[in-house]
Amino acid sequence: MGRTNLVLALILMLSALSLVTARYQARQLFMQNEQFKSQARELDIDWRRLQIERAEWSRNARVDQLAREELKMVPIVPERTIYIRGNMP
């Protein structure tokens, strides 16, 4: 009788300890998950920022100005274009 109680008490103790550890681990993992999520958010923000930056660099006004002034390009005119007739509708 006494021995059984002792064993049960021990098992209860172990179970209680494992519960505490499991809880702790769960929280750790949860926090890690949160960290990754916020990292994902930051990367998303970065991506958006880069998209906008690209839009800014490829702005029509800028491309037009660079083409005219730095590259000395001129607008294309039909006289200087060779048209290729295909079978496109």
Add this chain to the structure above:
Amino acid sequence: MWRGRLVLSVLAVAFLTLLGRAVYLQGIHGDFLQEQGGKRYERTITLPASRGKVLDRQGVVLAASIPARAIWAIPEDANEAKIEQIQALAKLLDTTEKDIRALLENEDKSFVYLRRQVPLEVAKKISALGMPGVHQLPETLRFYPEGEVTAHIVGFNDLDDKGQEGIEFAYDSRLSGQPGSRRVIKDRLGRVIEDVREVNVPVNGADLTLSIDTRIQYQTYKALEEAVALNKAKSGAAVVVDVKTGEILALANFPTFDPNDRQTMRGPGMRNSALADTFEPGSILKPFTVGLALELQRITLDTKFNTGNGRFNYQGATINDVTKNGVIDARGVIMRSSNIGMTLISEKLQAKEMWGRFTELGFGQPPQIDYPGTTAGRLRPWEKWRLIEKATMAYGYGISTSLLQVARAYTAFAREGDMVNLTMIKRDNSPASVRIYPPAIANEVRSMLEGAAGPEGAKLAQVSGYRVAGKSGTARKIVNGAYSTKFYRGSFVGFAPVSDPRIVVAVSINEPSAGHYYGGRVAAPVYASIVGSALRVLGVQPDAPFESTVVAQTGGAQR
């Protein structure tokens, strides 16, 4: 013996007290205490939803939200900052120390915004200053990469990212998302360790794809800007419409504003005059009357009109032509833009018929387009037209429309009599349209319009390589209730290429003051420039002969 009992009873009383307390705390008072406890370690976090992007038809970003910070301060604490710190802050915020001091003057306040929507990089530098009493709040900043070029179309938001103008306003509910929230437990260090309830996921705003083509928009804007400067005009507006789909490819106004800079958001630049301002269109309305007279068979292509020497007395008023045109037919009336010819045509039409046609064309009606600030224009009921008014109405006076309405009406000639509904949003289905003229009549008017934009008409509207059709108009502006002889509005509306029209372009230059004011002189070159570049961007093959200065290499390797 009694000692034992005493100890036992004292213990029993103590035990009962504890039991009672436990029952009180956990049973009777439990809910309240749990709630109080929860308040101390549970937090509700709002999860912001990001606002959708505005894109052009090619997917180019026209408006997007990026995270930013609001810089705020507690004046009492912030005033303890060192002078160098305040100077550094002023420099980062691009303002003066005095302005910052002024904001921090009232120490009774516990919250003062120093600057809103500060970009993240600047915000980082500010927090590196380590100023006491200066804090930051996360918010978003709307950024418009194309700036003033698309300003009137896209519009802008207020500081809280709510749409105020343009597309941002019209589609605010679609662009702005639904913020979410989550209830969490935080630990001592403020880290989230557990979700208490299910997370209420935020719904991000949907992206919106416009019908605008940024390349054409830029060319349109540029051409307009140059014309306004060249003619020393007060303002100008231009619209480019896709004939096949009714999509608005470009809509530009000048002057304009920069949506990224709130300082520029004031004055006449804010006006989206292409669709918010009405004007008397003048001669650009003539083809509609001529088309109606032809359709009702009141005139034929051979009917001759004697316009005499350019002055004509009618109903107690004198109607003038710019040139002496003598005896001309309907084609001549359009090509020479004869007001007298139009008066003679109007005599064969009833007011009700003209009113009906103008109404069908959408004049005097609010345009069916999901956009703020559009105007209906003015078309008076036909019962009240006097004869002289019927005559002037035939050539575009006494009626007012917006440039957008005229552009839409012209799609009737470009689509063989079928007028299309316009949209600012990219279409993925075929557009709704209404038949206005029989195809044969529309094609006859089209050929007259080609003549009007030809060598004998508005020569400046011609585009190398493409056949163009269109009509110029010069309207005197009404100043203090009378037609002014000083203020004009020169317009040109047309389409191209004539063999298979792809675009309708409408241009209007308001109050040109550099000597010329005729539509054929001030607006037609803008039309030509826009048509040339837009057709090139759309990859439309030339339909007019031109002399090529380059020769294809022949005899090269066949691939």
